Amino acid sequence: MTLHNAGDLARRLAENAEAVCRHYLSAGRRHGNYWLVGDVHNTPGRSLYVRLHGPSEGRGAAGHWTDGATGQHGDLLDIIRESLGLLDFRDVADEARRFLCLPQPQPRQPPDRGRSHAFGHDASPQASGTADAARRLWAMSRPIAGTLAETWLRHRDLTRLSDLSCLRFHPDCYYRTDADSPTETWPAMIAAVTDLAGSVTGIHRTWLVRDGKGKAPVAMPRRAMGDLLGHAVRFGAVFDVLAAGEGIETVLSLHKIMPDLPLAACLSSAHLAAMAFPPTLRRLYVLRDDDPAGDHAVTTLQTRTQEAGIECLVLSPRLADFNDDLCYLGRGAMRAILHPQLAPQDVARFLHPVTH
Known part of the structure; x- marks a missing residue:
């Protein structure tokens, strides 16, 4: 049964x-x-x-x-x-x-909408949270340039978008609140979750309103699927230094100020606490969200990095998160917030002057 x-x-x-x-x-x-x-x-x-x-x-x-x-x-x-x-x-x-070892439920077939879409749908609105389903959706999505995903990121004051190959866009991505709810389609930003070798193990979806200037009016406009534990949405190749946080927009806020700093968005405090460390990592910056779950992730990572012989430094925003700092305080203020929290050698290496 x-x-x-x-x-x-x-x-x-x-x-x-x-x-x-x-x-x-x-x-x-x-x-x-x-x-x-x-x-x-x-x-x-x-x-x-x-x-x-x-x-x-x-x-x-x-x-x-x-x-x-x-x-x-x-x-x-x-x-x-x-x-x-x-x-x-x-x-x-x-x-x-x-x-x-129980059988999985059979996915329901999507309703025939009488039309096709240039970039396809999820394999099914009932698609399970498997890595294979995540890779199918990733393959059906397109680069963000000129899409509503780009509009969404620019709306969050994120404008350094030319090298974000881990982000894509799907114009009609299935959404269901639960198994008993009707199927909807909304445009969505799709982020690839990868392991340390760069293989796609899952994806994260941010459903958007039709003009791209906000999240879709659904119960859970952000959802991940696939194999997530230990993995992340990654920006840049890691050598000895990495900054990791929860949300995509949060870590991309640092990308705007420090474009050469490798970044990882782990998507939740639990996944941040459980992130896998690259073998060459020597210093980890943890982007702390101002809430109890964020504090727990920081504490866990401080213990794990100490055991692994990795230096762990915490970067704290002035407001709720670094995207709020960027949007409401500006690049100059955010640079001033980050400067004293960075290791001195990383100031010269990563913290670029603000240009206009």
Whole structure:
């Protein structure tokens, strides 16, 4: 039987709670009737505890967990979502079914719209969050020059756009809020998520309004699909120095001020914390978003870089993020904000004077 119901999937996972924990929370260990680990991102420690045995529901149910440090709690579907940094429930359910060796649901065929599009659609509005589906959508998209994706970036005061090969545009990209919602199409900026070797493992979609000057009026105008863990949207080849942050517009704001600095957009705080380090990396700048999730990512990366022998420096915006700094304070102010936070040798290497 193919399972679509979240409760059914959570119950099946709870019946195999220890196996789930060993797979997704491998940094932890069993202690009596509990699995202990640092947090939902698989950090070593003992703050989070998962009940391994118990009733199927209610108080003390198997698979239920609590993080004593943060107060977070949930079931094993939440563990899968948070540990892998998944955004869509469909991707979480697909991963749970894969782990449980259950059949995946068959995708529905898109309705016949009686017309074709110059650059195609997603393979299906029901396309699963697989790397293959992501690569198909990437192949059906076009460079951003002269498109609404370029309009969107310029609207965010991002104008250095000539060398952004990891960004493309799709004029009619499928969007569905959930499996029971009607299918819509909106123009979308498509970003390639790649591994350290440059292979496309996933994509990120930003759905846009018809004039490109804002995000589409849908419930979740940003979504990623494919194999994301450890990977990123990358701008520039990395040698010894890299700056990494969450959002595409955030890291591109640094690209406007420091065009020679290699950048990585990891798309979420969980993925930022779990990013893979290039083998030649010696110094990592972390672009901190001004929120608790951003602080957690910084703390995790500081621990991981210390263990790897990589210098870790934090770049903090004056406003909520660096794109806000760029849009509302301007390039000169942003340069002044960054200057004292950079290693002295990187000031001369990367921080270009503001020209008009």
